Amino acid sequence: MSSQTRFIKSIVAASKAEAPELPWARGARRAAFIAKRNGVLLKKVA
Template structure:
C-alpha cells in the first residue's frame, strides 16, 4: 500500500514510448536549479 503511487508511476513510465529524461523536464526545473545555484553562491560569499 505504501508504494502504490510509486508502482503506478513506474508502470505508466514503462508503457510510454519515450520516457521523460531528468534533463528534459522544462522551464520549472531549470528555474529551480538556477535558484538553487544562486542560493549556493550567496552562502559561500
C-alpha cells in the first residue's frame, strides 16, 4: 500500500470517527475566556 493510499484511508477513517468540535460548542472555559476578553464578569458555578 502506497503512503498516499494509507494517508487517504486514515483521513476517511478520522472523518467517520468523530465530528470536530465547533467553536461555539467548546464549553465553559471558552465562554470564560471570551467574557474576560470582552470585559464581562461571569458568575462561577460549582
